[in-house]
Amino acid sequence: MKIHLKIWRQKDSQSKGEFKDYTLDDVHQELSFLEMLDTLNLKLVKKGEYPVEFDHDCREGICGQCGMMINGIAHGPLKNTTTCQLHMRSFKDGDTIYIEPFKAAAFPVVRDLKVNRSSLDHIITSGGYVSVDTGQAPEANSIPIAHEEAEAAFDAAACIGCGACVASCKNASAALFTSAKITQLELLPQGQTETSKRVISMVKQMEEEGFGHCTNTEACQVECPEDISVLNIARMNYEYNKAKILNK
Amino acid sequence: MWYVKNALTRKNLMALTGLFLSFFLIIHLFGNLQLLLPEAEAKLQYNWYSDLLADNILIKIIAMVLYLCIILHTLDAIYLTVKSKKAKGSGYVKDRRGRASKWYSRNMMFLGSIVFLFLVIHFKDFWYQFKFGELPLDANGNKDLYTLVIKAFDQLWYVIVYIIAIIALGYHLLHGVFSAHRTLGLYHPLYSKIVKYLGMAYTIIMTIGYIIIPIFIYLNR
Ligand code: HEM
Numbered sequence: 001m002k003i004h005l006k007i008w009r010q011k012d013s014q015s016k017g018e019f020k021d022y023t024l025d026d027v028h029q030e031l032s033f034l035e036m037l038d039t040l041n042l043k044l045v046k047k048g049e050y051p052v053e054f055d056h057d058c059r060e061g062i063c064g065q066c067g068m069m070i071n072g073i074a075h076g077p078l079k080n081t082t083t084c085q086l087h088m089r090s091f092k093d094g095d096t097i098y099i100e101p102f103k104a105a106a107f108p109v110v111r112d113l114k115v116n117r118s119s120l121d122h123i124i125t126s127g128g129y130v131s132v133d134t135g136q137a138p139e140a141n142s143i144p145i146a147h148e149e150a151e152a153a154f155d156a157a158a159c160i161g162c163g164a165c166v167a168s169c170k171n172a173s174a175a176l177f178t179s180a181k182i183t184q185l186e187l188l189p190q191g192q193t194e195t196s197k198r199v200i201s202m203v204k205q206m207e208e209e210g211f212g213h214c215t216n217t218e219a220c221q222v223e224c225p226e227d228i229s230v231l232n233i234a235r236m237n238y239e240y241n242k243a244k245i246l247n248k
Numbered sequence: 249m250w251y252v253k254n255a256l257t258r259k260n261l262m263a264l265t266g267l268f269l270s271f272f273l274i275i276h277l278f279g280n281l282q283l284l285l286p287e288a289e290a291k292l293q294y295n296w297y298s299d300l301l302a303d304n305i306l307i308k309i310i311a312m313v314l315y316l317c318i319i320l321h322t323l324d325a326i327y328l329t330v331k332s333k334k335a336k337g338s339g340y341v342k343d344r345r346g347r348a349s350k351w352y353s354r355n356m357m358f359l360g361s362i363v364f365l366f367l368v369i370h371f372k373d374f375w376y377q378f379k380f381g382e383l384p385l386d387a388n389g390n391k392d393l394y395t396l397v398i399k400a401f402d403q404l405w406y407v408i409v410y411i412i413a414i415i416a417l418g419y420h421l422l423h424g425v426f427s428a429h430r431t432l433g434l435y436h437p438l439y440s441k442i443v444k445y446l447g448m449a450y451t452i453i454m455t456i457g458y459i460i461i462p463i464f465i466y467l468n469r
């Protein structure tokens with residue numbers, strides 16, 4: 001099928017970007033979205049032009065590297081899918097597809113569709129860990145964890161850190177991402193002891209990186225490829241308020 | 249107040265002031281429903297009630313808290329909205345993010361601004377007149393606020409302004425009451441759902457209640 005593309009081209013974080021038009025005449029329905037972009041890049045390279053840069057790694061929906069605004073929606077029209085898991089069968093012959101990078105003050109554009117999401121990593125390093133003693137690995141069954149708890153922690157841990165929640169949010173808030181990381185650790189006995197310290201420093205870091213605040217529009221969960229629950233955000237607020245009030 | 253830079257704390261303050269205002273709306277509605285009593289009774293009853301509130305020390309304290317809440321809520325709204333603008337970056341050329349959320353949840357500042365403009369008119373026409381204006385006295389010697397209100401709602405444009413403002417307030421509350429609980433940290437799946445539906449019920453009652461008053465007066469008095 002024939003596909004018209006309007007792709008955001010931007011040389012670096014300083015320069016002004018603009019849309020460039022491309023047309024692909026023979027796109028197979030079974031191509032993934034990224035393979036379609038590969039096809040375009042192959043043509044561009046052959047013509048001696050600079051290929052369209054975009055992030056990707058696993059191409060199986062688990063690493064969180066890919067991610068762009070496709071027709072104004074993070075990861076494109078399909079719900080709960082990453083960009084790499086989107087296929088051209090979701091589009092029709094003759095469609096025009098707008099492709100833009102995720103935009104937020106905390107996600108500066110590196111080039112074209114590639115943005116720098118280190119701000120999310122900084123949030124993790126500020127408290128998204130569990131302190132353990134070094135030495136022999138302890139016996140795995142010495143800390144019993146109920147099945148339901150493990151499952152709930154795993155639901156939060158499913159966040160792949162793609163940043164679609166930030167891109168979809170009218171305030172560019174990273175509340176869904178941050179709260180998922182906090183909940184994941186808080187639900188397990190190993191992580192519980194450091195909850196207050198963790199939530200205070202991660203919330204602080206989230207602000208310092210320049211993300212906005214949460215207004216509970218809940219757009220993030222709808223566009224999140226992992227369907228991370230917005231209730232995690234309320235839980236983060238609860239833990240934050242508790243830590244502040246009890247001054248721990 | 250401006251030294252509290254932390255958005256989550258500011259948001260908590262916004263939720264608490266918002267909830268206090270929402271609670272006030274209930275009392276305010278029941279007070280004003282007295283306007284709908286049979287005409288002869290309504291006038292004396294309503295003026296007596298207004299006078300009662302004006303003299304009570306407890307009510308005076310609550311009124312101070314109320315003014316403070318309106319001011320803090322509005323300042324917080326502006327502070328957070330400016331912050332969010334900065335966080336957003338340049339925005340998208342093709343933007344279809346709206347599919348994922350309710351329009352009123354994305355436009356709380358716009359709805360709030362309508363409410364604020366309305367409050368200015370509302371305070372100027374009734375609150376200021378009652379407190380500082382020269383109002384004639386009724387048969388019991390109380391200031392005749394009743395007649396002032398009835399005259400105001402005799403004008404169609406005034407009734408329409410009220411209806412628009414109250415619908416804006418209604419949508420503000422529809423998202424606000426629910427959002428405030430999430431902000432304050434209610435994360436239990438079932439209770440969170442219950443609060444959401446209670447918030448909706450509250451909003452519907454407030455909106456209909458406040459809209460009925462001007463319409464009733466316009467048609468009947
Ligand atoms: C009777 C008057 C008002 C009531 C009862 C009210 C109530 C509320 C409530 C309960 C919230 C939820 C707080 C939260 O999400 O944490 C809220 C949020 C908000 N209000 Fe108001 N409000 C009123 C007036 C105003 C005014 C005058 C403005 C602006 C000039 C305003 C702007 C906002 C904004 C921007 C939000 C944040 C929305 C969000 O976070 O999603 N409000 N309001």
Ligand code: SF4
Binds near residue numbers: 160163166176177224
């Ligand atoms: S919460 Fe969802 S949208 Fe946000 S980073 Fe994690 S996986 Fe991506």
Ligand code: FES
Binds near residue numbers: 056058082
């Ligand atoms: S490339 Fe890894 S999730 Fe898409």
